[in-house]
Each structure stands twice: as structure tokens, then as C-alpha cells.
Amino acid sequence: MNDQDSDFQHPVDHTLSHTFLNEFSSGHLVLDSHRKIVYCNAYIGSLSKISQEALIGESISTFFTKASNIFLDTYVYPILLHEKLVTESQMSWLSGDGEVVPVMINIKLGQNGMSYWSLYICAKRDKLHTELINTKEELKAQSENLYELATTDPLTGLLNRRELLVQAENVASQMDRNSSTYAVLTLDVDFFKQVNDTHGHQTGDKVLIQLAKVLLQERRANDLVARVGGEEFVIVLPDVDEESAFLVAEKIRIKVAEQEVDGISITMSIGVVVSEQGMELNFDNLLALSDNALLSAKKTGRNKTTMGSASKSF
Numbered sequence: 001m002n003d004q005d006s007d008f009q010h011p012v013d014h015t016l017s018h019t020f021l022n023e024f025s026s027g028h029l030v031l032d033s034h035r036k037i038v039y040c041n042a043y044i045g046s047l048s049k050i051s052q053e054a055l056i057g058e059s060i061s062t063f064f065t066k067a068s069n070i071f072l073d074t075y076v077y078p079i080l081l082h083e084k085l086v087t088e089s090q091m092s093w094l095s096g097d098g099e100v101v102p103v104m105i106n107i108k109l110g111q112n113g114m115s116y117w118s119l120y121i122c123a124k125r126d127k128l129h130t131e132l133i134n135t136k137e138e139l140k141a142q143s144e145n146l147y148e149l150a151t152t153d154p155l156t157g158l159l160n161r162r163e164l165l166v167q168a169e170n171v172a173s174q175m176d177r178n179s180s181t182y183a184v185l186t187l188d189v190d191f192f193k194q195v196n197d198t199h200g201h202q203t204g205d206k207v208l209i210q211l212a213k214v215l216l217q218e219r220r221a222n223d224l225v226a227r228v229g230g231e232e233f234v235i236v237l238p239d240v241d242e243e244s245a246f247l248v249a250e251k252i253r254i255k256v257a258e259q260e261v262d263g264i265s266i267t268m269s270i271g272v273v274v275s276e277q278g279m280e281l282n283f284d285n286l287l288a289l290s291d292n293a294l295l296s297a298k299k300t301g302r303n304k305t306t307m308g309s310a311s312k313s314f
């Protein structure tokens, strides 16, 4: 046995060092190879709410919560055996009266399996850490809310006009790269003013919400669905030709006409334009052409789909 270990096996004989160690504002412990306490200073006594003398011979596991004991067995001790040192591990100390206190621990492994522990209560640091995590989560939630507010229409939850312009330009570039085409559908409720005037604005809102649901039900994963004005919606369909764009628009138009909200039936007029490969038209241009096609649908009877042409010069 070397001098260091013999010191700790008879700590009470070393009255002077014992007295000094009791003055420390941190806990000091010596454990034998069975993890039993062979020495502890006064700090450990007051942390445990058990007299220093009574702690001698106790297993250290008595003073940790169940979770900390698992942590001790699966993380702390394996590292200690391998590295001979464990620094800044936070664990939960269980005092004699059942109080749980967060403690920061450093351990050094000595000869013959003896281990030398120093620890201190880190409640303030733990509180600060918890507050930081809470603040981070609050900020994350706030930024998600802000993103939601900035990109969606609050009534229907669909994309708003600004977000549609951003996402649709991405679709346009992607279609260009893939030598594919995409469709822009502009949809407008027919005689919506009458709905508001006859049944009230709240019922009008319910109609818009129901319409949004129908449009979302009909969309494929990469389609964009936006509310761009009072009763005007836009859908962008990537990778479609004129024929399938027309079929999608008709499917939506028929589905809308089947809806009833508070006994009110509604219809929509739809303008459709499909991009052409190699054309220099951006999304804004296509949107305007699709809007023209919608106007034409309105002028020629409503509750219909009208195809526009991307070949029209701007």
C-alpha cells in the first residue's frame, strides 16, 4: 500500500488535515473499491443531513437518485476505470431526508480501486441551465410562430401571396432545370359578395375555410396552395402538361360545386396556364396569364375552367 492510500484509510488520525478539509466549501469524499465511504468532510455531512461519522462505511449509491445510479454505473464508472478521471459530471444527490440536490462531481481513481471525489451543489448553475433551455425553446416557438404568421394566411392556413411567390419561383427554376413544365391555376369564388351580403361575413369566412380544405385534400405532395386575395386562390402544380392540369382543375371545380356550407352551395371559376419549356416567362408572368384566363371564365358564364396560353407575348 502506498503513502497516499494509507493517509485516507486513517483520516481521523490526521487531525490537522481533517480540520482543514472540513473548512472547504465543497464536498470531499474517499471511497474504497466497493464504493463505500472511507472519508468525507463536513460539507458531505451537511449535504446528506447525516453526521460525518455515520456516513463512514455507507455505499455511495445510497446518496444518488435511481437515475443517477444508472448514470454512475453505465457512464461515470466505465470512464473512471478507463481514463482514471471523470470531470464535471452532474448528478442528483439524495440527502437523508429525501431532498434531491444537483451536484457537480469530479473523481480521480487512485491505487487499489480507491476513488477521490470532490463535488459541489450546482443548483444555481442547474437553474440557469434550465432557464436557458426554456428560453431557447420559447425563442424557437416564437420564431416558428413568426414564420407561420409571415408565410400563411391566418384564416385558412394556406400559403399567403408573399410565400407563394417565393416558393413558386423555386418551382419554376426546378422545372427549368428538369426541362419540365408546371401549371398555375387561379381560382375565384363566384358571386361571393352575395354570400357575404345574404348570410354575413362570418358565414363567408366559413365558406373560405371549407374551400381551403377541399383544395388541400386535392393536392399532391409538391403542389403549392395559396390564398392570394379575398376569395382568390392559386395552385401551382409541378410536372404537369396542359391536359392533366385541365383535369386537375376540373376535378377541383366539380368537388367545390358539391360542397355545402350552412346550406349554401358555391362554385368557382378557374383559369389555367401551363409553362412551356425554354420560354423566358417567370412565375409572375404565368400568374398574370392565369388570371386573364380566370377573367375569361368569369365573363363566359362562371363555374368553369378556362385554359390560357403561355405563348401569348408579354
Ligand SMILES: Nc1nc2c(ncn2[C@@H]2O[C@H](COP(=O)(O)OP(=O)(O)OP(=O)(O)O)[C@@H](O)[C@H]2O)c(=O)[nH]1
Residues within 6 Å of the ligand: 155, 188, 189, 190, 191, 192, 193, 194, 196, 200, 201, 202, 203, 204, 205, 208, 229, 230, 231, 298, 302
Ligand atoms: N367573408 C369574407 N369575405 C371576404 C374576404 N375577403 C374578401 N371578401 C369579400 O369577397 C367579396 C368579393 O366580391 P367580388 O369581388 O364582387 O366578387 P364576387 O361577388 O365573388 O363576384 P365574381 O367574382 O365576379 O363572381 C367581397 O364582398 C369581399 O368583401 C374574407 O376574408 N372573408
